[in-house]
Amino acid sequence: MQTENVNLPITVTVRHETVTDSLREYAQKKIEGLHLDYPKIIEAKAILDVQKNRHIAEILLFCTNNITIEAHTEGGDMYAAIDETINKIARRMRKQKTRLLKKRRPHRQESIRYIDESYFDESALDHPEESEHDPEPFIVHRERYPMRTMYKEDAVMELELSDRPFILYKSARRGCQTILYRRKDGEYAAIDVDA
Numbered sequence: 322m323q324t325e326n327v328n329l330p331i332t333v334t335v336r337h338e339t340v341t342d343s344l345r346e347y348a349q350k351k352i353e354g355l356h357l358d359y360p361k362i363i364e365a366k367a368i369l370d371v372q373k374n375r376h377i378a379e380i381l382l383f384c385t386n387n388i389t390i391e392a393h394t395e396g397g398d399m400y401a402a403i404d405e406t407i408n409k410i411a412r413r414m415r416k417q418k419t420r421l422l423k424k425r426r427p428h429r430q431e432s433i434r435y436i437d438e439s440y441f442d443e444s445a446l447d448h449p450e451e452s453e454h455d456p457e458p459f460i461v462h463r464e465r466y467p468m469r470t471m472y473k474e475d476a477v478m479e480l481e482l483s484d485r486p487f488i489l490y491k492s493a494r495r496g497c498q499t500i501l502y503r504r505k506d507g508e509y510a511a512i513d514v515d516a
Contacts, residue, residue, distance in 0.1 A: 329353055331365045338371040347400060351407045352380065355414065361385045369399060378402035380410055390414060419478070468498070476501045477509055489514075 331352050333345045348367045355362065363383050370377040379393035392409035396402040470491040471479075480488045480501055487502040498514040 329362060329365060331367065333367045333369065336368065336370040338369075344369065344399060348378075348403055351403055352382075355382075355407070355411060367403075369403070371399070376402045378406040380406050382410065382414075384417075388417060390417060419474075423475075473499075473501070473511070480509070 329352070331349050333348050335344070348369065352365045352367060361384060363385060365383070366381040368377075368379040368381075370379070374397065375395055376397065376399040377393060377395045378399065380391070382390040384390065390410060390413050392406050392413060394402045394405040394409065396405065466489065468489060468491060470493050472493050476488050476490050476499070480503065487500055489498065489500050491497070492499050492513075495513075500512045500514060502510055502512075504510050
């Protein structure tokens with residue numbers, strides 16, 4: 322896999338200061354280092370502006386499919402501002418890649434199933450062998466949970482964006498019900514549920 326953009330037209334413009342070769346080469350090297358597995362970059366522009374003690378780095382990327390990705394950062398040092406702007410651009414490119422991949426996926430069936438939550442009273446757990454009947458559950462909080470068909474990547478993104486401790490979904494690849502949750506070490510784990 323190629324990790325750098327080859328022959329990418331990059332324009333570096335410096336305002337209110339004379340451009341140095343080292344600054345121009347640093348900005349070009351950082352922009353060329355953006356990986357190609359994101360939307361393909363057609364042209365890049367870097368605008369470096371110095372106003373009193375403020376150093377502003379702005380980067381514009383013109384990509385295929387009429388996609389324009391822009392980010393700017395203000396800092397006390399121009400090299401640090403360029404680094405932070407490149408980090409912002411990389412995050413936005415990853416988001417754009419995710420959007421593009423979602424559009425190309427096959428149409429998913431939007432089947433919704435609802436699961437009721439129920440909790441048992443603590444008294445039911447004290448002496449289970451003496452109980453003749455199954456303990457009666459009581460409902461603490463009823464919530465309707467939509468069961469959707471989705472890919473694992475979509476489930477991870479939805480878990481990241483929600484405040485739920487887990488997500489239950491039907492795997493679009495394997496067709497089974499899966500519980501995805503975040504472990505204590507910050508990683509994700511999945512449990513397949515047999516229906």
